Amino acid sequence: MGQAQSSEPVAPPSNEQITKQLANKFAEKCFTSLELYSLKDNFKGLADTQQGVRYFKEETVSRFLEIPDVLHVSPVLFNMLSYIGAFPFLQDAPAVLGLEQMVIVITILTERYRRVLAKGPTDRRKLLFKSLAVYDKKLSEMGGEKQPGSAQAEPPAATSTTTTTAGFAVDQPGDDEPEDAAEEDDSLVMAAFESLDYVAAFKHGNAPTIHGAMIPADNFRKLVMLLLIIAPMEPQERLSQYSHRVVGDELENLRSTAESVLATFLDVEKSPGIKFKHFDAIVPVCFPYLFNGLSSLFEHFLFSKNLDLSKHKDGLPPPKMVAESEPQPLLQDKGDILDLNVLSQLSFFIPGSDLFRRLRLLYSGDNDGFSMGSFETKVFNWRAPTIVLVRGTRVDDTPNKGQESSFAATLPPRRFPHGSTSDRLTFGAYIGQPWRHTNRECFGDTDCKLFQLEPVHDVFPASSLNRDYACFTKPPSSSSSSAHGGGVSFGCPAPAASSQSYRRTGTVSLGPVSLLLDSSFEFGVFTHDHTSRGGAFATSAARPFDFQDRFEVESLEVWGCGGDAEARVQAERWAWEAREAEARRRVNLGTGDVEADRALLEMAGLIGQNRSGGSMS
Structure with a gap:
């Protein structure tokens, strides 16, 4: 009888071998040959060497990307990269940023991983949170003496396959976790192992947890300031082009905008950091494009300065090209509310392709007058989406002026507290359809x-159940400026739907989540009835409570989203209306040419089609 030959078991691959295979797969599937060549060239020219290991240091990354020193964000950013560089073995973080680790980092931060790993933004959001977080007990023990998560990995230790690293503080479980808090699978990590047919390596590994982890408020503030600056960046633009945004008053405005963003996640006076549950609930609603700027920033590694594309294979210089025009400014017009920081803030929840270099100031109360007539003239001919911005100061609970009292009299009695402690308020609305009379x-x-x-960044998406999105209604000429039916509102019922209620109570109907401006554009009110259901806009994901802010309008602007084509259509419409107005003005009745006068009136639409223009004789 023969005996079957025994085969020796194949040793499982090491973590380093799996990481190398994943990096090679990312490089093959997610980069062009030119991009990969540039990355290798940049790494070769910039990397430090220690004990035979080539790697990036914090100052190297910061200097290459031109991160402004005044933001003090370089340690936060480098810790983030060191964590992501350990992917998919996150329990081994922080990683030494060698070439393979940089391939993984760039693939994930530019979202190129989608070409290999069929997972959505939810998984990347969890990974980004972990890369910024620390464990809250350690944060409280530090007491601000040392920046959380500031330790860098030592290159020699990371090259050993047997060394056990402590990892980031976020990876350590806490004693205060509930017993039934199951550790969730990281599906993005799982997808990476599945793509390499190494599922067992994931199942037997030590997947890091997010329970008890938090992002320190100060770290997140610094990162948000950077994200505001890089939001409009193109892949080949240099960050130093935006250096004017981190000096003087611009820096203070940048910091103020970052505070409004930070206030969405936590009250810094009550909590030292952001927990994942809050982060995961808020980002998809209020900041779906928060991290988009990182893609353009890290694509800089894919462009080598040593690569001269101007040379031809035959050695001859290329033909002379027509000089390209200077790129349009990010914001073509100057507004009182909208500046570059607010523009970047808007790009966190409105695609930047609709904003940067595409906004035009259609109406400004300061320039055009605070009247619905001016608003109509400037805005109604724009055939593309618009953004309305209104800034004001909160008024006292008890009205103390005549106009303020008149406005308060048209509103239901106050039931809710203020939405914040700050008296400076900025609200807005994005309207995708052209404006019209309601x-x-x-x-x-x-x-x-x-x-x-301002002072809290918050977004209230539209509901599909209630369609009271936007309303523009001029008051009757015999009514006061604060009369029912007059004004601009978002989320409030149309006048016809609420007229009976108004006649009965003498007050307007405010939607559960709504913004109302009176017809004189002097006062406004924002209402957030969190306990109600069925409004045109969803309630806040960040502030689950009822509040109402009444304010006196200081600035009001409407910006058109569009390019030259939209502006040309608007200009043509304005020109047509001007010609029509001139034709009407020049109609001279009683000249004796009755037929000519009648023809002019018909062209102007004043007579004909069952309308009478009066006697022509």
Whole structure:
């Protein structure tokens, strides 16, 4: 009888071998040959060497990306990279940023991993949170003496396959975790192992947890300031081009905008950091594009300065090209509310492709007058989406002026507290459809958004159940400026739907989540009835409570989202209306040429089609 030959078991691959295979797969599937060549060239020219290991240091990355020193964000950013560089073995973080680790980092931060790993933004969001977080007990024990998560990995230790690293503080479980808190699978990590057919390596590994982890408030503030600056960046633009945004008053405005963003996640006076549950609930609603700027920033590694594309294979210089025009500024017009920082803030929840270099100031209360007539003239001919911004100061609970008292008299009695402690308020709305007069129903669609920018950034997406998105109604000429039916509102019922209620109570109907400006544009009110259901806009994901802010309007702006084509259509419409107005003005009745006068009136639409223009004789 023969005996089957025994085969020796194959040793499982090491963590380093799996990481190398994943990096090679990312390099093959996610980069062009030119991009990969540039990355290797940049790494070769910039990397330090220690005990035969080539790696990036913090100052190297910061200097290459031109991170402004005044932001003090370099340690935060480098710790983030060191964590992601350990992917998919996150329990081994922080990683030494060698070439393979940089391939993984760039692939994930630029979202190129989608070409290999079929996972959505939810998984990347969890990974980004972990890369910024520390364990809260250690944070409280530090007491601010040392920056959380500031330790760098030592290159020699990371090259050993047997060394056990302590990892980031976020990876350590806490004693205060509930017993039934199951450790969730990181599906993005799982997808990486599946792509390499190494599922067993994941199942037997030590997947890091997010329970008890938090992002320190100060770290997140610094990162948000950087994200505000890089939001409009193109892949080949240098960050130093935006150096004017980190000096003087611009820096203070940048810091103020970052504070509004930070206030969405936590009250810094009550909590030292951001927990994942809050982070995961808020980012998809209020900041779906928060980290988009990192893609353009880290694509800089894929462009080598040593690569001269101007040379031809035959050695001859290329033909002379027509000089390219200077790129348009990020913001073509100057507004009182909208500046570069607010523009970047808007890009956190409105695609930047609709904003940067595409916004035009259609209406400004300061320039055009605070009247609905001026608003209509400037805005109604724009055939593309618009953004309305209004800034004001909170008024006292007890009205102390005549106009303020008149406005308060049209509102239901105050039931809710203020939404914040700050008296400076900025609200806005994104309207995807052209503006029109509101008769029996509101206009707008589910692309509409109601939002607050200051002092707390908050976004209220449109609902599909209630379509009271936007309303523009002029008051009757015999009514006061604060009369029912007059003004601009978002989330409030149309006048026809609420007229009976107004006649009965003498107050307007405010939507559960709504913004109302009176017809004189003097006062406004924002209402957030969190306990109600069925409004045109969803309630806040960040502030689960009822509040109402009444304010006196200081600035009001409407910006058109569009390029030259939209502006040309608007200009043509304005020109047509000007010609029509001139034709009407020049109609000279009683000249004796009755037929000519009648023809002019018909062209102007004043007579004909069952309308009478009066006697022509």
